[in-house]
Amino acid sequence: MxxxxxxxxDTQVIDSRTSEDGTIVRRRRKCPKCNSRFTTYEKAALFIPMLIKRDGLTRVPYSQEKLRKSMELALRKRHVKAELIEGAIERIERNLKLRKEKEISTKEVGKLVMSELRQLDPVAYLRFASVYFNYSKAEDFAEALKKLGDTLEVENKS
Ligand SMILES: [Zn+2]
Structure with missing residues (x-):
């Protein structure tokens, strides 16, 4: 390097350490010519795939800001700690990064958001689902409520 x-x-590596979680390697290097020392960080380059919109044609880059906004909108006036929302966003991003696809539909991302919201807050889950599935009739809500009830029941039993 x-x-x-x-x-x-040409520079020499004089020390090499892996971060506690094992995801970053930190190297101390030394230049034999000017004796300067510097640090480099090595990290696996994982990227979030491009998102394909509902029309199946438009591609947009993933935006954490947009994801957070849509979740916050669903969680408006609900008492859910910011750190729990951050944790959910982290899990969603991690899931996206680990996928092998270069592109992913916004629908898939929506599913991930739904499964996180279901854990965080049932009301937010329903709010998000209503936008996401474009609910227009009361029956749609009833159906979603029933599904939510089923999952909660399963979770309570386990
Ligand atoms: Zn140098």
Missing amino acids: LCPYCGHS
Whole structure:
């Protein structure tokens, strides 16, 4: 690796450490020419796939801001701690990063959001579902409520 100080073409690794969770390798390097020391970080490059919108044609880059906004909208005036929402966003992003696909439909992302909201708050879950599935009739809500009831029942039994 090039020395960032003098541009010398060869530097030595004098120390190498892996972060506690094992995801980052930190290396101390030294330039034999100017004796400068610097640190490099090595991390696996995982990317979130492009999102394909409902029309099946439009591709947009993933946006954490948009995801957070849509979740916050569903959670408006509900008493859910910010750190729990952050945790949910982290899990969703991790899930997306680990996928092998280069593109993923917004519908798939919506499913991930739904499963997180279901754990966080049933009201937010229903709010999100109503936007997501475009509920227009009362029966749609009834159906979603029934599904939610079923899952809660299963969870209570376990
Ligand atoms: Zn140097």
